[in-house]
Amino acid sequence: MSIAHQTAKSDPTSSAAGSTNRSDDFGAAALVDELRRSFDAGRTKSYAWRVEQLKGLKRMLSEREADILEALAADVGKPRLEGYSTEVAYTMGEVVQALKSLRSWMEPDRVSTPLVVQPGQSHIHKDPLGVVLIISPWNYPFQLCVGPLIGALAAGNCAVVKPSEVTPETSALLSQLLPQYLDPSCVKVFEGGVPETTAILEQRFDHIFYTGNGKVGRIVMAAAAKHLTPVTLELGGKSPCIVDAEANLDVAVKRIAWGKWSNAGQTCVAPDYVLVHRDVHDAFVRKLCDTVRDFWGDDPQQSKDYGRVVNARHHQRLMKLMDSGDIAIGGRADEADRYIAPTVLTNVSPDSPVMAEEIFGPLLPVLKVDDVDAAIRFVNERDKPLALYVFSENESVGREVMERTSSGGAAINHTWMHLAVHDLPFGGVGESGMGAYHGKASFDVFTHHKSV
Structure with a gap:
């Protein structure tokens, strides 16, 4: 009609x-x-x-x-x-x-x-x-x-x-x-x-x-x-992702990359930052950078599968956060095209600007932690996030993170997947x-x- x-x-x-x-x-x-x-x-x-x-x-x-x-x-x-x-x-x-x-x-x-x-x-x-x-x-x-x-x-x-x-x-x-x-x-x-x-x-x-x-x-x-x-x-908020020393890094980097850079990072449950056990930090960053290239090529701006920042105002806001750490990959931008490359930041201080607000864009800070207990303390010292992710092949690590943290929803060894189950209620805390x-x-x- x-x-x-x-x-x-x-x-x-x-x-x-x-x-x-x-x-x-x-x-x-x-x-x-x-x-x-x-x-x-x-x-x-x-x-x-x-x-x-x-x-x-x-x-x-x-x-x-x-x-x-x-x-x-x-x-x-x-x-x-x-x-x-x-x-x-x-x-x-x-x-x-x-x-x-x-x-x-x-x-x-x-x-x-x-x-x-x-x-x-x-x-x-x-x-x-x-x-x-x-x-x-x-x-x-x-x-x-x-x-x-x-x-x-x-x-x-x-x-x-x-x-x-x-x-x-x-x-x-x-x-x-x-x-x-x-x-x-x-x-x-x-x-x-x-x-x-x-x-x-x-x-x-x-x-x-x-x-x-x-x-x-x-x-x-x-x-x-x-x-x-x-x-x-x-x-929304800053949804953390914890990567344990016993994580399958080859799986973790692909699932984190997908969860982070879909919709150019403009997703309320996207991993906002990653806490990686220091023993696997360097390997994780290297594999994550390789995955970005595998997913979107050497120049993601030319990829038909990579999105754009919504407007100039958000583009400018995100560019101000770029100096919060060392750029492991990405960093390139084109405001006229509303483009910011998938960017991984290392050597990020917990007090840096990129850690002070929900990023809501294609910048991903990676921080070292000594162990899972330190990662849990880091998360619990901040506002309760909309989502929380943990990667580990040790089931007890996943259980411990779920029991000792509070978040709207969570996933173990994946990102976003709790949203794919229509019978699971989705909301914040x-x-x-x-x-x-x-x-x-x-x-x-x-x-x-x-x-x-």
Whole structure:
């Protein structure tokens, strides 16, 4: 069905565009009111409606794959295979699982009833929350928008989707496609920058789902507090990678390189730095540099499989971190092409600028540690990361790291792989976020579990 979409964009030349004046809310209040009426009418609650929306997303992924990949390439320079695997195929997996499992997710759970209230029965009902807001980031601008939306629709909610203004082609495509494939009276796309985001956050929602950095996460949480709105914050941080003396280095370097330099390092769970046992440090660095050449050639700028930094501002930020250590490989850059080579930094001080913030780019510091205990202490002295990785052929080392550290998620002898398991909830802890989603957890985060 072809239905006109509803979006809001600011005119950068107008005074309202640079203001948070409530006199111009860019249509945010009216948009939310319309969704509230649709929800109150009971439109979204049936199993049939939910399945129709999920099937619509499935058709969209299949029919508009080429358009999605083209937008991703234009916005973030994402290679075609990488865009397909991490954005289209991954999202399709989430939709397929939701369609397969939705009926069981919706069923009330029966719990045991104590003798004192017999012959009554006790159940947990799964009620939709109402009208929810999803604010998505620029690094995976399609998957991190549609992924949470799958959970919101499966749970029977109306939703406002706010794509990132940093990726305008993907934002415009979502604004075009979602009203074509979903119920436009229950799903709205709200485009724009800071003024529009401020306006939409002033509205009352039943849940806000935000993916991005901690600074904006605090702003979202403060706005939600005015209405006592619950939030899910998918943030980030410096995800460490520990390489033990007993690690299989040939395997470790390939999996770390893939996890780090996919999407040019702009992934919230990418290894941010590596702590390597000093006995294998030099061999690890040598093999890692060889792997970079094997994966992307002597000149990764010419590789069709290597991505780009999102914009000039982030390019400049990353270049300021380049002097934090000795360059073992990489270091070359081309701001006009938004290119920074896969770069390995050695002899990095723990107090250097590259260790003071989430890198979110293709720079990888490698630091020596005396043993696993020293690596664990190093990790625990810092904020809890979104992900943590450990490489060792000694199973007891992996168990020890898992038991003595706290992180949103973790993997042993690989990177990212916990995200590939849809039944594993994904989320942060502490500074790396709150709440979780993926699979049934996506349904649950947008559901009120009502005791009856």
